[in-house]
Amino acid sequence: MTTLADPVPGGRPGDVARATALSGELAGRGVHGIVLSYVDTAGVGRVKTVPTAKLPAAATRGVGMSPVFDTFLAHDAIVTTDVLGSPDGDLRLFPDLDELVALAAQPGWAWAPVDRITQDGERHPGCSRTVLRRTVTEAAERYGLEFRAGIEIEWVYGRGDVPDGEFVPATTGPAYGATRQVELSACTAELLAALAAQGVDVDQLHPEYAAGQFELSVGALDPVAAADRSVLVRQTIRAVAQRHGLRVSFAPAVTAGSVGNGGHVHLSAWRDGVNLHAGGDGRYGLTAEAESFAAGLLAHLPGLTAVTAPSPASYLRLQPSRWAGVFTAWGPEARECAVRVIAGAAGGRGREANVEVKPVDLAANPYLALACLIAAGLDGLATGAALPAEVTGDPARLAPEEAAARGVERLPVSLAQAVAAFRGDRVLREALGPILADAVIAVREGESAAVEGWDEERIAAAYRWTY
Structure with missing residues (x-):
């Protein structure tokens, strides 16, 4: 079952210990890196990757990524709104450990979807995964x-x-x-x-x-x-x-x-x-x-x-x-x-x-x-x-x-x-x-x-x- 709780700075209860255990398990299976995956507004998959040993840090503090991708076009041109599209600012990518999986067709890699929160620990209003989770929860x-x-x-x-x-x-x-x-x-x-x-x-x-x-x-x-x-x-x-x-x-x-x-x-x-x-x-x-x-x-x-x-x-x-x-x-x-x-x-x-x-x-x-x-x-x-x-x-x-x-x-x-x-x-x-x-x-x-x-x-x- 997918995690239905928002990520928080410092990690949700149990996340850090779990990420530490997963990191060791994955390393023992020859997994060297983890793909942190989300989909932008244009429908294009965007990623950052971290070494397997850094999974506990990702679960604790997230991984930085610019919010500008919310207004990327499919061919990487950038448009703007009154809030999004600026080169300024940063977000934190938090992996959903429930969905983390070693990639059978990409030896040495694992994959996890992420939620994006602000530097202050709030929901990022442009995070589509968070919006879907909120919709399901409210229903x-x-x-x-x-x-x-x-x-x-x-x-x-x-x-x-x-x-x-x-x-x-x-x-x-x-x-x-x-x-x-x-x-x-x-x-x-x-x-x-x-x-x-x-x-x-x-x-x-x-x-x-x-x-x-x-x-x-x-x-x-x-x-x-x-x-x-x-x-x-x-x-x-x-x-x-x-x-x-x-x-x-x-x-x-x-x-x-x-x-x-x-x-x-x-x-x-x-x-x-x-x-x-x-x-x-x-x-x-x-x-x-x-x-x-x-x-x-x-x-x-x-x-x-x-x-x-x-x-x-x-x-x-x-x-x-x-x-x-x-x-x-x-x-x-x-x-x-x-x-x-x-x-x-x-x-x-x-x-x-x-x-x-x-x-x-x-x-x-x-x-x-x-x-x-x-x-x-x-x-x-x-x-x-x-x-x-x-x-x-x-x-x-x-x-x-x-x-x-x-x-x-x-x-x-x-x-x-x-x-x-x-x-x-x-x-x-x-x-x-x-x-x-x-x-x-x-x-x-x-x-x-x-x-x-x-x-x-x-x-x-x-x-x-x-x-």
Whole structure:
């Protein structure tokens, strides 16, 4: 279980002794350094590393890092808000010892996610992991709810022996084809072994639709741990691929005009060990609270896309009739709807039932995405929101008058449109707090300005190896 207490200067009770013991254990296993990992507002993983012997010091005093990264763009340009983006100041990175793990695909290294606090020991308002933890804690205190979450991971394998920046698929087989599994069997077998060694519960690994594309699904966890796991799994995929002479891209669109990489989020709300998405009197076994939670997700989707689809490349992926979920529609097992209700298989519905949000990709900061999704769902629960009529098939095929009658609308078609919707969504902005919400807006506007006038292929190429 992930630590749900904020870090404090001097360490939380027991942290220093535990860090000292872990340091000795890791050193005895040949681990020389520890990666301290977080994700910035643009969705890029940033790190500092310390020698293994310095883990107790990191647990006691943290490790310094500038707050300027809260307003970095994906390509390292810097924008500013009235609070963030200055070269001044410092923060402390505190590792979560519950999530520390030796990296099987990077011998000599361990990994831990961090929380960031100020020099005075206060929560840093720009720390997305802290915001998600606060959101989960407040949901438990106010509604008695816990959540389980899982983030699907899609990526493409590219050959590593081609000119820098180019993409040539590392497999030749068809979508979902056995040929792909055979061609990359050594790499994917090592990936499964590495993830198992790191304690990652993998549900599925299979070839996907686009050229060179694979997908991996992991078991559901509490939201903070689910976001941590998404970051760790991607680090592991990349490290294993490199050992096999391959490159990987998690970018929303690796090439223009084709199906992109998603990061669909699965969420379920629980109270006293009971899944609210199963066994209810509503449609498809939903309880009234689960229906309202799903309705909240649906209502806030336009603004949510600024967080869940945060890159200019995201909007190359968010196209109709590609299973990306680009309309404000929901349905049971409806893969073209933005919100898909999953009842689960007979005999396992109490464990498996959940709601899937599809317009999400892996350019998203997973902590920000989950915090905003939970906030949107809780708003629906608080207001008793009702789900509209369900949609089956492809919403793109609805006649305009029928779509309007059902409340089915196209989600933003550009990052600029998504930012405008986010600006107008009080619930989402309040969930992040004014400082982080302003950073989201500034970074998204900076990304939009950076690609103004570019064609789709140039945008895809620019972000191809960023994520």
